[in-house]
Amino acid sequence: MKVAILGLPKSGKSTVFAAATGLSVDPYAPPEARQAVVRVPDRRLDYLTKLYNPKKVTEATIEIIDLPGHSLHDPKGREDWRKQLPTVRQVELLVVVIRDFENPTVPAYRDRVDAQADFETVWGEMMFSDLETVTTRVDKLEKSLKKPSPTHDAEKHEMALLTRCRVALEAEKPLSTVITAENERHAVSSFGFLTEKPLICVRNVSDSQVASAAPLKAAHAADSFVLSASIEAEIAALDPADRVAFLADFGVQAAARDRLIQTCYTALGLISFLTMGADEVRAWTITKxxxxxxxxxxxxxxxxxxxxxxxxxxxxxxxxxxxxxxxxxxxxxxxxxxxxxxxxxxxxxxxxxx
Ligand SMILES: Nc1nc2c(ncn2[C@@H]2O[C@H](COP(=O)(O)OP(=O)(O)OP(=O)(O)O)[C@@H](O)[C@H]2O)c(=O)[nH]1
Ligand SMILES: [Mg+2]
Structure with missing residues (x-):
C-alpha cells in the first residue's frame, strides 16, 4: 500500500511523517519529498511469535511519502505542486494534513490560521488538477475521433466517461462519485485521479486542543481526525511502556501512528490474514x-x-x-x-x- 501525505506549507506533514515512521526529520532540512516503509504493528504477530519462536517475523508494510507543501496562491507554488503530481497520482490513498496550531515561530499560510479554509484550498486544487487532466485528454480525443482509426470505439467510450467526469468536476463533485464500476475504474486508472482516491483529513491542533477539537468537515473524506503532531513526535521518542501514560495526560487514547495506519486500512477496505510456522510468522494484506x-x-x-x-x-x-x-x-x-x-x-x- 502506498500513501502520500500532502497539504499546505508548514502544516505539520513532516512531523506526522516522522511520528508514523519513527524517523527523525530535520526541521531545517530543505523541503523535499521523503519516502519510508513502515511496518504495520500487529499484536497478533506477537502472540504467534511467542508460540512458534520462528526464525523470522514479517509484518505487513505501508509505503509513506512525505511531500513538501507549496503555496497554492502564487504561480511558482502551483507550478511546484504540479511537478509533484506524478508522484501523488501513483499512490492509493491521500493523507491531507491541515494546520490548526498556534506557533509564532512558524509562519502561518497567508498569515492566518484557518483550518477549514485551508482544507477547501487543498481540496479545490485537487479538483482543479483532475479537471486539467480530463480537459487535456478530452481535447485530444475530440481531434482523434474526427479521423477513422482502429481504436475508434474504445475512444468513444472513453470520451463518454471523461465527459461525465468533466461535468462532475465542474459541478465541484469528486470523481469518486462518478467512477464507481470496476470497468470504469480500470479505464481511468492510468490517470491516477486525485479526487478518486480515498482521502484522510488530519487536523493538526495545539497540545491543549487535542482532547476537545472536532475533526474538520471534509465532505468526501473517508475519515477525518484530530491529532497534535508535536505530541506525536514526542511519543515517538519515548519508551513504548511510557507512551500510554504520556498520552493519557493529554486526554488522548492512542498514538496517531496506530490510528493513522488503522484508518488507512479501513479507508482502502483492507484486512490482514496470518501465516505461521517455525520458519516465519507473517501478516499479509488483502482486500476485504x-x-x-x-x-x-x-x-x-x-x-x-x-x-x-x-x-x-x-x-x-x-x-x-x-x-x-x-x-x-x-x-x-x-x-x-x-x-x-x-x-x-x-x-x-x-x-x-x-
Ligand atoms: N506548536 C506546534 N508546532 C508544530 C506542530 N506541528 C508542527 N509544528 C512545527 O511546525 C514546523 C513545520 O512542521 P513540519 O512538520 O516540518 O511541516 P511541513 O508541513 O512538513 O512543512 P513543509 O514540508 O515545509 O511544507 C516545525 O517547526 C514543527 O515543529 C504542532 O502540532 N504544534
Ligand atoms: Mg515537510
Whole structure:
C-alpha cells in the first residue's frame, strides 16, 4: 500500500511523517519529498511469535511519502505542486494534513490560521488538477475521433466517461462519485485521479486542543481526525511502556501512528490474514472480500494454481484454546475451499499441489 501525505506549507506533514515512521526529520532540512516503509504493528504477530519462536517475523508494510507543501496562491507554488503530481497520482490513498496550531515561530499560510479554509484550498486544487487532466485528454480525443482509426470505439467510450467526469468536476463533485464500476475504474486508472482516491483529513491542533477539537468537515473524506503532531513526535521518542501514560495526560487514547495506519486500512477496505510456522510468522494484506485462493496467490502464484484447500483458524479461537493443538481439539480448525471469503485475522495454512 502506498500513501502520500500532502497539504499546505508548514502544516505539520513532516512531523506526522516522522511520528508514523519513527524517523527523525530535520526541521531545517530543505523541503523535499521523503519516502519510508513502515511496518504495520500487529499484536497478533506477537502472540504467534511467542508460540512458534520462528526464525523470522514479517509484518505487513505501508509505503509513506512525505511531500513538501507549496503555496497554492502564487504561480511558482502551483507550478511546484504540479511537478509533484506524478508522484501523488501513483499512490492509493491521500493523507491531507491541515494546520490548526498556534506557533509564532512558524509562519502561518497567508498569515492566518484557518483550518477549514485551508482544507477547501487543498481540496479545490485537487479538483482543479483532475479537471486539467480530463480537459487535456478530452481535447485530444475530440481531434482523434474526427479521423477513422482502429481504436475508434474504445475512444468513444472513453470520451463518454471523461465527459461525465468533466461535468462532475465542474459541478465541484469528486470523481469518486462518478467512477464507481470496476470497468470504469480500470479505464481511468492510468490517470491516477486525485479526487478518486480515498482521502484522510488530519487536523493538526495545539497540545491543549487535542482532547476537545472536532475533526474538520471534509465532505468526501473517508475519515477525518484530530491529532497534535508535536505530541506525536514526542511519543515517538519515548519508551513504548511510557507512551500510554504520556498520552493519557493529554486526554488522548492512542498514538496517531496506530490510528493513522488503522484508518488507512479501513479507508482502502483492507484486512490482514496470518501465516505461521517455525520458519516465519507473517501478516499479509488483502482486500476485504478476497477468497482463500486469492489469499494463496498473494503468498505465491503456485499456491493459487495448485490450491487444494485452506486449513483455517480464527486468531481469536487460537488464543482462546492456547495453541493449534487446543484449537484443533475444540473443532475450531476448519477446512475451507477456494471460494471461502477470508476474514481479518484468519490464520491460513494453504495446501496445494506442487
Ligand atoms: N506548536 C506546534 N508546532 C508544530 C506542530 N506541528 C508542527 N509544528 C512545527 O511546525 C514546523 C513545520 O512542521 P513540519 O512538520 O516540518 O511541516 P511541513 O508541513 O512538513 O512543512 P513543509 O514540508 O515545509 O511544507 C516545525 O517547526 C514543527 O515543529 C504542532 O502540532 N504544534
Ligand atoms: Mg515537510
Amino acid at each position: 472480500g478476497s477468497t482463500a485462493v486469492e489469499a494463496a496467490g498473494k503468498i505465491h502464484t503456485d499456491l493459487a494454481r495448485g490450491f487444494i484447500r485452506a486449513e483455517t483458524v480464527a486468531y481469536d479461537d487460537l488464543v482462546a484454546h492456547q495453541d493449534m493443538k487446543g484449537a484443533r481439539a475444540a473443532g475450531k480448525v476448519r477446512k475451507e475451499g477456494k471460494t471461502y471469503v477470508v476474514a481479518d485475522g484468519d490464520i491460513l495454512n494453504i495446501l496445494a499441489n506442487a
